[in-house]
Amino acid sequence: MVGLNHLGLALAQMDRGQSGAAIETLRRFLAEEPESAEAHALLAFALLKQNRLHAALYEARESLTLEAELALGHRALAAVLAARRELEDALDHCRRAIALEPESAIGHQQLASLLSLRGRPQEALQSAQKACALEPDDATSLAALGSCHLRLGAVADAERCASEALSHDPENADALVLRGQVFLARGDTEAARDHALWVLQSNPAEEGALALLVQAKVRKNPLLGxxxxxxxxxxxxxxxxxxxxxxxxxxxxxxxxxxxxxxxxxxxxxxxxxxxxxxxxxxxxxxxxxxxxxxxxxxxxxxxxx
Structure with a gap:
């Protein structure tokens, strides 16, 4: 029970953008329970948020050394490998995580993101649709689906996904960023910028919001863009x-x-x-x-x- 409390606290800290606090929480827990594969996997995600790729890679691999069939560990390693631009290996671990937990929407969300990075938007859309089918009311899954639509140029479908996601969770960062990207696609850089700043109030390290803010800024400066x-x-x-x-x-x-x-x-x-x-x-x-x-x-x- 104590372990679950520590892991839950670390997850909550990461959701609030407090990756440093999450790292300390997980390290305190691992000092007492060094063979917790879940804690090593979560620590990999927290380190990744600070762009500490080497340490994150070590923790993700340590997680799978302790428990080779842990889906969370495979997702963590896939995320780290994606950050290192080792996309084929990342896809392999992502698919292994889905094979272990086929009914987990988060695995299909991650697969959609990786396929988008590989320039395979149609396959990414199918994975995002699978995630939504598993959790139709999940704002993050709907935002992932909207992002796939947007990459394919379906702005109206992306806007519909953003609106539906925000109706379920008005503070969901992914949905707010998607709404900003829709505004940007329609040429409204100020509205896109406002959405990015709104998300950054809660989490200054939110990558999607930072990317949206940059995109809105460079639209106004063609040379810098x-x-x-x-x-x-x-x-x-x-x-x-x-x-x-x-x-x-x-x-x-x-x-x-x-x-x-x-x-x-x-x-x-x-x-x-x-x-x-x-x-x-x-x-x-x-x-x-x-x-x-x-x-x-x-x-x-x-x-x-x-």
């Missing part, structure tokens, strides 16, 4: 980033040499200064972006129960 989208594209794969950057550099060198050999001095200067401009903006854009985001976050007033 171009940089952000380009970096988002590169961040999906190390091989992609290396290939694109090396390709850009080689193209710049080829154009410069061609212009020099053919006497196109003006074109050569344009290419050289253009490359310098790209390098310079890539250097300063993260600083500009960070300052803009910090300025937005200064307006977030935490709720008293945080």
């Amino acid at each position: 171009t940089w952000w989208r380009f970096n988002t594209y590169l961040s999906r794969s190390t091989q992609r980033a290396i290939g694109v950057l090396v390709g850009m550099y080689l193209l710049q060198r080829v154009l410069t040499l061609w212009a020099g050999l053919n006497g196109h001095v003006m074109f050569q200067e344009i290419v050289s200064f253009g490359w310098l401009g790209i390098c310079g903006y890539s250097w300063f854009a993260p600083v500009i972006y960070r300052r803009m985001l910090d300025k937005e976050l200064e307006q977030v007033t935490l709720r008293p129960d945080f």
Whole structure:
């Protein structure tokens, strides 16, 4: 019973965005019960919220070492592997978790998210629909389904899912973020920003709300938006980033040499200064972006129960 109280407290702390407190709660519990596979899995999720990927990976693997057939452990490892961009391995563990608990909606939610990351929106939609079929009144499942609709361009269906989710749970972060994304898809950046800030009042570390806030901000600044989208594209794969950057550099060198050999001095200067401009903006854009985001976050007033 004491163990359940500790695990329940840690879950509540994570739901409130208090990942640091959850980590301390779980570590105190593990000092007394070091072989609790559930506690190690929850600790992996809490560490992941702080972007401590190496420690989270250790805890997730420790959970499965202690109990290889624990669905929670497989979901934890899938989440960590997804954060490390090891998506195929993440999908494998997610599916193993579903095989162990086929009637658990959260497993199908996670599968929908991973399939979306893999660029398989139709399969993601089917998984999200399965989660909703298992828990039709669950706001998080409805928000996951709405996100899949939105990725497929079905804005009206996404809005319907957001409204239904909020009717069940008006404070659900995923549903509020989805509603903001619907506003953003319709060009209303202010409403999207307001929804992001509302969620961040409860949990300043909510990834979906932070992403929505960034998306709304870069919509207003086309140059910064171009940089952000380009970096988002590169961040999906190390091989992609290396290939694109090396390709850009080689193209710049080829154009410069061609212009020099053919006497196109003006074109050569344009290419050289253009490359310098790209390098310079890539250097300063993260600083500009960070300052803009910090300025937005200064307006977030935490709720008293945080």
